[in-house]
Amino acid sequence: MVSTAVFHAISTEMVVGSFAIAALGSITCAVATLIPSIRERMPSRLHMQLDSAAYIASIFGILMVPLAIVTGYLTAESMGGQNGMSLNKMIFSGLCIGFWSGVISGRRLCGYRLWDHRGLAILQGCSALAGFTTTVILGSLGGQLGRGETALDLLPFDLGIYTPPSIGIVPALVLFLFSGLALGSVLFLQSRPVIE
């Protein structure tokens, strides 16, 4: 019988691969918007294809994230239960979903014209970069849990990502309610511009 660890490895590899493509495409398009000389040298078809690839890859990646979380949770349970590092993985997963939801939302809202606007291009590039950074940190935590080492150990400083934040259930619940209200008010109260 195939263990959940195998399915976790498959799902995380798909997540990391998808987000790598999405980050590469989004950041390249954003840089091309910010630096006209690069945009002039880049064939417009390549620019459009990078944009499309980033959009599709980020959607596929975010659809794979719940599968990675569920298989990771079951794997942690089969390895002796949750510990501080697996809790941190859970928390970074939330951040990862948030950033990539933002990337998808921006592209869905503005379409290809997103890259006509310097501010939106910067926001899209930064969101993709932050999303990919959290994905790398998630992978690093997974390496630390599974093998006891990670490539991030080569860094000359401690990222402090192995200690989970100490928070009680009541403050966590309050934060959850506030964030739910924030998301609800943005989706329902803030006007959504229609971009032609």
Added chain:
Amino acid sequence: MWILNRLLILGVLACLLSSPVMEANPGGNGDGTRDFACGGACHADPDISQPSSAVITVNTDRESTYVDGPLTITAEISGMELSDRRLVGVFLTTGTFGVDDSPDDSGWIVTSDANGGTSNYVEMHVLDSTAGISVSWSLTAPPVEGVTTFHIGIHHGGGGAARLADTSDNGGISIAVGPIPENFPQLSDWTPVTQREIGASTTLEAKIVNVTSVNLEWQIPGTNTMQSISAESTSNGWQASLPAALAEGALEYRWRLSNQDFETTSAWTTLSSDSASSVDVNPARLLMLTLAMITASLLISLQRFMANDLISSEPKMEQLESPKDRIFQTDSPTFTMDDPRRPVGWTDEQWTHYGPDYISNLGGVV
């Protein structure tokens, strides 16, 4: 429609984010105070369960105790079938009829369990079924005299079926609770320490009466080597320190109390430095959902605010055409959005991107 779209987005987002919250019972339910009936819907259902091959033996550190006195019960369990998760749930109960049979229903207090908590039900991971596991509970007797019969029950998987075993066939183990002898040494104000951080030594302090000498004894579970530390009398009571834990694990400790008439011990208490047993998953789950929602709402809000600039401006067609593209194109201005050759239904984006190829394929000039 506008509302429906947003409700759909929220629903999909909620489904995505709530996925780790949904878990099946084969992953266990976590330690807790539970009756033996808990989990019976699966483990005791003859349609989906099978008998367990486990061998269970129960031992105590003393044959009787006194009111509010200590007791340690140890269960040795081996030979059980194992699922892929290798998880076994172990109950300490005062009956096997299923309800109101946890020790607290009979007035006993569980002061420590094998995972460093205070539960009568603990979940253990079994590496080797033949070697089995040893599970201990430290209890405080009820304030009334009497006799209590303790049982051990286990729930586990293996071979695709839920399984159950208990000690009802051999009658469990009976403990008599008698009166306190006069001048008997005992702990008068003591809350057992069951959790600690890795790397820090642990100082234990207890108020003890009728005592002239106190030692703190400790051992690693599963070994027969016991260490003894002499406790010091201070103004706050008797004090002794346990060595620091260098890694995740557990040790057991107890007080050895003596005076000129008696020598006795407290129950074994498990002191865990295993971070897995001390973490609370629920705040982390909420924090995960919080971060996802707050990050997404911040980005969506910024995007909607900035996207207003795009409504008033025309698409920058010149940006879509770099000099490299123009190598293959003429400088003719005839390629426009309202070109009559544009197929019906093509969007501006499609026409901009594929229009030149389309016209070229028709033999036209862009």
